Amino acid sequence: MTSLKLALVGAPNSGKTTLFNGLTGGLAKTANYSGVTVETRSGHFKTPIGVDVEVMDLPGIYGLEAHSVDERVAVDAIAGNIEGKTPPDALVVVVDAAHLRTHLHTVLQMKTLGKPIILALNMIDLAERDGVKLDIDALEKEVGVPVVTTRATRSAGRQSLLKVIDDQIQNLKSQQSQIPQQKVDIKQLQSEARAIANKVVLFEPVMNKVTRNIDKVVLHPVGGIVTLFVILFFMFQAVFSWATPFMDLIEVSAEALGNGVAAVIPDGLFQDLIVEGVIAGVGSVVVFLPQIIILFCFILLLDASGYMARAAFVMDEAMMRVGLNGRAFIPLLSSFACAIPGVMAARTIENEKDRLTTIMVAPLMTCSARIPVYVLIIGAFFSNDQVWGPIRLQGLVMFGLYLAGIVSAILVAFVLKKTATKGPSQPLIMELPTYKVPQPRDFFLGLWSRVWAFLKRAGTIIFATSVILWALVTFPLRDEPELRTSIAGKIGSVIEPIFAPIGFNLEMVISLIPGMAAREVAVSVLGTVYAIEGGEENTEGLSAALQNAWSLPTALAFLAWFVYAPQCFATLATVRRETNSWKWTLMMTAYLFGLAYAVSGITYWVAKGAGL
Ligand SMILES: Nc1nc2c(ncn2[C@@H]2O[C@H](COP(=O)(O)OP(=O)(O)OP(=O)(O)O)[C@@H](O)[C@H]2O)c(=O)[nH]1
Ligand SMILES: [Mg+2]
Numbered sequence: 272m273t274s275l276k277l278a279l280v281g282a283p284n285s286g287k288t289t290l291f292n293g294l295t296g297g298l299a300k301t302a303n304y305s306g307v308t309v310e311t312r313s314g315h316f317k318t319p320i321g322v323d324v325e326v327m328d329l330p331g332i333y334g335l336e337a338h339s340v341d342e343r344v345a346v347d348a349i350a351g352n353i354e355g356k357t358p359p360d361a362l363v364v365v366v367d368a369a370h371l372r373t374h375l376h377t378v379l380q381m382k383t384l385g386k387p388i389i390l391a392l393n394m395i396d397l398a399e400r401d402g403v404k405l406d407i408d409a410l411e412k413e414v415g416v417p418v419v420t421t422r423a424t425r426s427a428g429r430q431s432l433l434k435v436i437d438d439q440i441q442n443l444k445s446q447q448s449q450i451p452q453q454k455v456d457i458k459q460l461q462s463e464a465r466a467i468a469n470k471v472v473l474f475e476p477v478m479n480k481v482t483r484n485i486d487k488v489v490l491h492p493v494g495g496i497v498t499l500f501v502i503l504f505f506m507f508q509a510v511f512s513w514a515t516p517f518m519d520l521i522e523v524s525a526e527a528l529g530n531g532v533a534a535v536i537p538d539g540l541f542q543d544l545i546v547e548g549v550i551a552g553v554g555s556v557v558v559f560l561p562q563i564i565i566l567f568c569f570i571l572l573l574d575a576s577g578y579m580a581r582a583a584f585v586m587d588e589a590m591m592r593v594g595l596n597g598r599a600f601i602p603l604l605s606s607f608a609c610a611i612p613g614v615m616a617a618r619t620i621e622n623e624k625d626r627l628t629t630i631m632v633a634p635l636m637t638c639s640a641r642i643p644v645y646v647l648i649i650g651a652f653f654s655n656d657q658v659w660g661p662i663r664l665q666g667l668v669m670f671g672l673y674l675a676g677i678v679s680a681i682l683v684a685f686v687l688k689k690t691a692t693k694g695p696s697q698p699l700i701m702e703l704p705t706y707k708v709p710q711p712r713d714f715f716l717g718l719w720s721r722v723w724a725f726l727k728r729a730g731t732i733i734f735a736t737s738v739i740l741w742a743l744v745t746f747p748l749r750d751e752p753e754l755r756t757s758i759a760g761k762i763g764s765v766i767e768p769i770f771a772p773i774g775f776n777l778e779m780v781i782s783l784i785p786g787m788a789a790r791e792v793a794v795s796v797l798g799t800v801y802a803i804e805g806g807e808e809n810t811e812g813l814s815a816a817l818q819n820a821w822s823l824p825t826a827l828a829f830l831a832w833f834v835y836a837p838q839c840f841a842t843l844a845t846v847r848r849e850t851n852s853w854k855w856t857l858m859m860t861a862y863l864f865g866l867a868y869a870v871s872g873i874t875y876w877v878a879k880g881a882g883l
Contacts, residue, residue, distance in 0.1 A: 274323040275436070275443060276357065278349055280381060281365035282374050283307075283331025284704055286393040289713070290365060290423040290432075291328035298720055300612075301713055303704045304580035305331060306601055306619035309341040311348045320437045327359060330619075334380045335455065340618035340626075349384065361387040361443040363432070368398035368420065369705070371405060372472050376457075376464035378414060383455050387443045388416040389435055395420040396428070397705065404474040413467045424710045482705050486581070495585035502578075506569045507673065508666035510562050511646075511655065517561035522812065525554035544741055547802040552737025555798030555813050556791045557729050559643040560722070566639065567721045570607070574717075575709035579604060584703060593681050594688030595632075596625035603629065603680070606636035608721065610842045614849050624692040630846055631687060631859055632680035634837055637673045639725070640790035644833050645672055647794050651814035652826045675834050679866070691858075728789055736785040736792045740799050744781075754778065754804060773868060774828045774875035778820070783832075790838050824878035831874040835867035 279287040283305030292299055295314030300307055312328045329348055330341035337343040351358025364381050366374045371392065378390055392398075392405070411418045419435050422428025436443065488494050529550045536542040573579050583604075587597035598620045606613030613633040620626040637645075646669075655665045688694075743759035754760045754777060763781040770780050778800050786793035794813075801816035817826070837843060837860050847856040 278359035286423040302574035303577040339621040368392035372468040410471040514561035548741030551802035552795035599629040635680040643791040773872035828871040828875035837863035
C-alpha cells in the first residue's frame with residue numbers, strides 16, 4: 272500500500288482547515304477571518320484507490336518569509352525543520368478561487384521549494400456565484416502544476432482533489448520530478464504572477480454588491496461602532512431572556528433527581544454525598560448550559576458570516592489609539608470563550624511587544640467559565656424588570672460586567688505600552704472576507720465542541736472538587752453542621768482575614784480556593800456549602816440561600832472579583848509557555864490579583880456607603 276504525506280498551505284482564510292476537517296473528519300476550528308489556525312495538526316484519510324494519506328493543516332501564510340510565530344510554524348513544517356517530524360512529500364496549495372490574482376504569487380513561491388504541488392482553487396462555489404471566470408487549462412500550463420477546483424465545505428466538492436492525488440501519485444511521491452530549489456526573487460515572482468493572472472483570469476467582478484452595501488454601514492467609522500454595540504447588547508439580552516425556560520427545566524430535573532436519589536438511598540453519609548455533594552455541586556453549574564449555548568450560537572454565527580472580521584476592522588482604529596495592535600482583536604475575541612486559545616492566538620501578532628501586551632490583557636476578557644458565576648449572582652440579586660422598552664436589567668448588568676473587563680483591558684494595555692512594552696505599533700492589515708452563509712455542519716460541530724468542553728469540565732474538574740469539598744465541609748463529623756468547625760472552615764478561616772476588609776464572608780473565601788482550578792467551581796462550591804448548611808430545610812435552591820446570606824454590596828464585590836482575578840492555573844501555565852518567561856507570568860498574576868482586590872474593595876465600600 273502506498274502512503275503519502277501532504278501539507279495544506281496557502282493564504283489565511285482560504286479554507287485549509289475546512290478542507291482538512293472534511294477530508295479527515297477532524298473538528299479543528301474554522302471561522303471566516305484570517306489567522307484562525309496557529310498550530311499544525313495532522314490527520315489521515317484514504318483515497319479511492321487506497322493511498323493512505325497523512326495530511327497536515329498549517330497556519331495561513333502568504334509566502335515563505337515568516338514574520339509572526341504562527342507563520343514560522345507553517346514555514347518550518349513545510350521545510351521539515353520541526354524535530355521528530357518528516358517533511359511533507361508534496362504540498363496542496365489552497366487558494367480562494369475568487370482571489371486568484373492576489374494569491375498567485377504565493378503559489379509561485381511555494382513552487383520554488385522544489386516539492387510537487389497540487390493547486391486547489393477552493394470556494395469555487397462562491398467564485399462562480401460572483402461570476403468569476405478562470406481558464407483552468409491555461410493556469411495548469413502556465414504554473415506547471417495540476418490544478419483542481421474544490422468546494423471544501425461539501426463532500427462532492429472534495430472529490431476532485433482525491434482524484435488528482437490518485438492520478439498524480441507517482442509524481443507526488445517521486446523525488447525525481449522535483450523542481451530544483453531556486454533562489455526566490457520576490458519582485459520577479461510578483462511580476463510573473465501578474466502576467467499569469469492576466470492570462471488566466473478571464474473575468475472578475477469588481478466587488479460583490481451585497482458585500483459592498485452591507486459594508487457601507489458596518490465599516491462606517493461611527494455606524495460600525497454603533498452596529499457592534501447593538502449586536503453585543505442584543506446578545507446579552509438574549510442570554511438572559513431566552514435561557515430562563517431551559518434553565519428552569521434543568522433546575523427542576525436536578526431537583527427531581529436529588530429527591531429521587533434521596534428516596535432510593537437510605538439516609539446517611541452516602542446520601543448526603545450524592546445529594547449535597549454531587550447533585551447540588553455539579554447541578555449548580557450545569558444549569559448554566561443554556562446561557563453558554565446561546566452565547567456561542569451568536570459568536571459562531573458572527574464568526575462564520577464574516578462579521579467578526581469587520582468588527583476587528585472597526586475596532587482597529589480605537590485599539591491603535593490605546594497602543595493595542597489591531598491584530599489583537601481576534602486573540603482577544605477568542606478569549607471570550609477561554610483565555611487559553613486567546614493567548615495562543617496572539618501568535619499571529621508579528622511585533623513581539625504587541626504580542627506580550629495582548630497576552631497580558633487577554634484574561635480580562637470575560638471567558639465562558641465566568642458565565643455561571645455572573646448569571647448566578649445577577650439572577651439572585653437583580654430583578655429582571657424592564658428598564659427601558661424591551662431592555663431588561665439583568666442583561667444590562669451582564670453587559671456592564673463584560674464592558675468592565677474590556678475597558679480595564681484597554682486601560683492596562685495603555686499603561687503597559689507606556690512602560691513595559693514600549694514601542695511602535697503596527698496597524699492591522701487584514702483582508703476582509705466576503706460574507707458567507709454559515710455552514711450548518713461547521714456551526715453544529717463548533718457548537719457541539721463547546722458544549723462538550725463545558726460538560727466535560729462539569730463531569731471532571733467540577734465533579735471532583737464538589738466531592739472533595741463536600742468531604743472537607745462534612746468532616747470531622749459533628750452534630751451541628753456549622754461551617755466554621757469543618758476542615759474547609761478551618762482552612763478558610765486562615766485566609767479569611769485577608770478578604771474580610773473587602774466584604775467577603777467565609778463561604779466566599781472557601782469558594783475562591785478551588786476556583787483556581789476552574790472559575791465555575793466557585794458556583795458548585797457555594798452550591799455544596801449552602802446545601803449542607805441549609806440541611807433539611809434547604810428547598811429553595813442556591814439563589815435563595817444567597818439572597819438570605821449575602822448583602823448586595825457583598826454580591827457586587829464578588830462579581831468585581833471575578834472580573835479581574837487570575838483564576839485558573841491552566842491560563843497561567845499557557846501564559847508561561849507562550850511567553851517563555853516566569854517574569855511575565857508572575858507580573859500578570861500579581862497585577863490581576865491586585866486589581867481584583869482593589870476593585871472588589873472599592874465596590875464593596877462604595878455600595879455600602881451608598882446604602883445599598
Ligand atoms: N462557501 C464556501 N465556504 C468555504 C469553502 N471553504 C471554506 N469555506 C469557509 O471559509 C471560511 C474560512 O475557512 P477556514 O478553513 O477556517 O480557512 P483557513 O485557510 O484554515 O484559515 P486560517 O486558519 O486562518 O489560515 C470558513 O467560514 C469556511 O466555512 C468553500 O469551498 N465554499
Ligand atoms: Mg485554518
